[in-house]
Amino acid sequence: MAEEVTGEGTKFDLKPNDELRFEVETKQTVVMEMTHGKGEVFGAELAKNKKYKFNSGAKVAVYTWHGCQIKISFPNLVGTTEVAYISKETPMLMYLNTHAALEQMRLKADEENMRGPRAIIVGPTDVGKSTLCRILCNYAARLGRAPIFADIDVGQGQTDIPGTIGALSVERPSDVEEDYSQLSPLSFHFGHKTPQTNTALYELLIQRLAEVINMRSEKSKRTNVSGVIINTCGWIRGAGYELIKNTAGAFEVDLVMVIDQERLFNELKRDLPHFVHVVLLPKSGGVVERSQSSRGEARDAKIREYFYGIDNSLYPHNFEVKFTDVKIFKIGAPVLPESCLPLGMKAEDNKTKQVPVMPSMSLLHHVFSVSAANSPEDNVVETNVLGYVVITAIDMEKQCFTVLAPSPRPLPKNILLMMDLQFMDIK
């Protein structure tokens, strides 16, 4: 291990099993290049002498099984490298062993023509759940598998923008710079930042997602054998714990990986059926705890990325939509006391109802999902979404909105679902 500052940047020599970690501070970019050896970022291999660019907020860890040399430079600013360091203590070997065991299961499933392993990863916030998911998916993809990555973390989802749950089929390792953003995921509209806001809807969507994944698995042997890796949100107490159990049931998981929380491990071991294997894994020392505000920023960045792409490489469209052209709904009516409801109806039913929303100024800057449903009579709640738009201006007199959309007019479908999330199109 050695550091060497040259005019072009800093060089790091990594020995086998070392990990280079760095964080890109706000309004900076970091260019990274591997000059020697072999290295990987969260399970995705680096190409030699290719320049990778990371934008502000990115947290990167380069791991090497062989040893390699990495060069880091800051094109915007001259040399502040204190954020980059090399660590020798990583749980990578443990994660690799986990992968090896999963792969063993896949081989067996392939031989006997059965369903591959389904694993759910649980733990508190900021322990590296998403990272572990990414590593496991990437290793599997590098072996030619196509596991389904289901992300039910509505707050910091990786598959799509926040406020949705979704899944994608990982057929090749994630892009080092762009994660999975180049794949198009299957997404369902949830609309809130945390599952607490509407647990009834959350459970319904998980159930639906599991159904769709089963459907897909039945169609494709490769997918079926490769299994499913499920990422969860960090809500592990009270009703959140019940949710984890229900999710495990909905996906019929074979394996539960608990990261860094012995109590949760013991509880799950006690409460889940005995044929479900529960393991406890350590968290990586490189995990950074995020503050509430940085989570908000990350959400905002994710929505920006959806419209503008990483590094502003995309050019979204702005166009006007007449009030009469679209039908706007939000999911979940306010809770009524049971005495006010028709006979036989439960208060919970309301939480998964679609409620029409009248066009008004309060819709400004909200994010809307464009539902794939053809008419409001279809089961809009359980229908996947095609994409998202943001209402950037409302003209009550002309009765029209201006929307920011990734595609030119017209909107592909006319049913919009409102999210709590807001996005201001300024930067």
Add this chain to the structure above:
Amino acid sequence: MEEGNILSGSELLKQHSTVDHSVPVKGGHKDFDKDGSWMQTKRLSVFYDTHNDLLAEERTEKYGNLVRGKWNPQLKLVEFEKEMGKFWSNMGFVDKHRKWLYPEEALFLMEANLMEVSFNELPLSIQEAYNEFISDSFKLEEYQIYCHLRRHGYLVRRHEPLPTDYELSIKLTDHVKKSKRKRKKKVKEPKLENGQTDDCSQNKLRKTETVQNNSNNLENSSSDMEQTLEESCLNVDNCDNSEIVQTSSLGQNVKSDSKDCDVSNCSSTNTLQKSRTKNWNFSELNFPSIANCDQLVLDKPNDKFLPPNVTPQCGHFDVKNYLNQTKKSTPSSLFDTNLEFSQHEWLKSKTEIHASNWKDFKQKQSEIVKNLQEHSPASELWKGEVTPVLRPTDVTTTANILNKLQIIKLINEVDDESENSSDENLNTTKISFDVYLPNAQFKKSDPGRPNHRVCVTRSCDEPPSLITINQCYLKDKVPVHWAVIDNGDVAFYSFQHFSLPIDISKG
């Protein structure tokens, strides 16, 4: 009091001497509850007599000292020409050239023997004035509260809606009030406005209103036209609806059947059995886990399981060291807020299910839950007519229990406000008066911020809901009081925010 009834000097003197300024005892509920005794009947008859005498007492005032007004039943206002005395400094308002008094103000002045109001060219008696002035839009209770506060010396004005932030920011409030009214009209719903601003507006007159309505109608009809035009355009647009903002690799539209699903890389669909699962033997699989061990030895996995370019060595993981490290960084949770109930353990122990796979498990679980509902150890509690609210099976989370007990109802203030703004809620309970402390510098044209606001309710009315209370507290944090009238007795109540200590977490 009647016009033309002129008293002679001796009569006037007689009148003057009989005036007794003491107010008779009011008496409470108990005094009127007849107990049949002779004493009480006597006392009551004396009581009623004094009251009757007092009400029947003729009041004399110099004709020239009376302010003369004319009752306008359409506007429900009293118009008058010449003001006298001090009342004008804090009562009434001017519209262009005419001077107006609200009915409560006129009635109060009449009762104080300062005013004469005529209707159809004839002067009204106080009784007639009560009949005429008090209506649905201005209730007797409101007048009672008005009198009560006035008699205590407060300055009472009809409630003025707050200027909006925007109006404040451009200092429109300093400007003529007329323009402010017009601006508001456009923003508000016409229906709501009729109910509300009728009471409180100063210079809005019927004429302007009808003009406004007419123009509204015009606007409506023109927007209707536009809509139909738009619709016809829309139909054309729909024909070449080019698809897709974002396609999904798992099937474009999941709603439609599995037909739509992407089948490109399916190799042997037919041989594949529906979700056939295996019971894995995890002891063979060697999943690493740091639970219940101090040192974990990690073997080098077989190469065939590893992706290319991954060449690990054997290693070991020091679990003890790791646990020590993480314990320092993450403080152990101080309070474990999972409520444990007495039957909690019993519930937990019962849910041991022996199943070999998920399908089996789910089936057995639902059976057990069903069983629990039927045969719980406390099942005799459900045999009678009166049954407990909670079942043992409901004891899953604190939130669930509270939900069943309905103790704590969640009120989402922001949501509910937007939901109910068009409701009648706003109209039924409204702030009636702005109350100012007695102040010589008080100016009608610029009253400033009131010291209190008053809502009027009767004792037999329902207590206000949390939403209405929230709606009545306006942004400027002036205290709102609820005046409750019980048989003529006035009591003021106010609500205050406070947070209850939270002993249980809603998990």
